[in-house]
Amino acid sequence: MSAALNAMAGDVLLLLRLALTDEPLGEREKTVLGRVASGALALSEDEIAELVAALSALATEAEVMQARTNLRQTSHERRLILAETLFDLAARDAELGPRADRLTARVCDVLGLGADEVAHLSG
Numbered sequence: 001m002s003a004a005l006n007a008m009a010g011d012v013l014l015l016l017r018l019a020l021t022d023e024p025l026g027e028r029e030k031t032v033l034g035r036v037a038s039g040a041l042a043l044s045e046d047e048i049a050e051l052v053a054a055l056s057a058l059a060t061e062a063e064v065m066q067a068r069t070n071l072r073q074t075s076h077e078r079r080l081i082l083a084e085t086l087f088d089l090a091a092r093d094a095e096l097g098p099r100a101d102r103l104t105a106r107v108c109d110v111l112g113l114g115a116d117e118v119a120h121l122s123g
Helices: 002-020 027-040 047-054 062-073 076-091 097-111 115-122
Strands: none
Touching: 002 027, 002 047, 002 076, 002 097, 027 047, 047 076, 062 076, 062 097, 076 097, 076 115, 097 115
């Protein structure tokens, strides 16, 4: 995978991690991240293990808030692309698809976007 695609996959998984929970990751969240990384992003087992470990390391409130801040500081266009990519992945996932409304609200919160900005993306 190219560096740019790997960075985008990492950012999408980071966004999903933050949308799933602000708390340390539980087994359910790790399973969701692994499933999305494997199925939708077609990452290798080694890449999945590395990314899930890195996302699991965001365990304190300060680390989670720093990760949110970093995503919010990206360009508006990039945040919209991240949201759209995550919504597309979630729509194809049996567990995330039915939770689209909650996921959309969390993604907007994490990225500092208004619901009106993503309405055409999530729905």
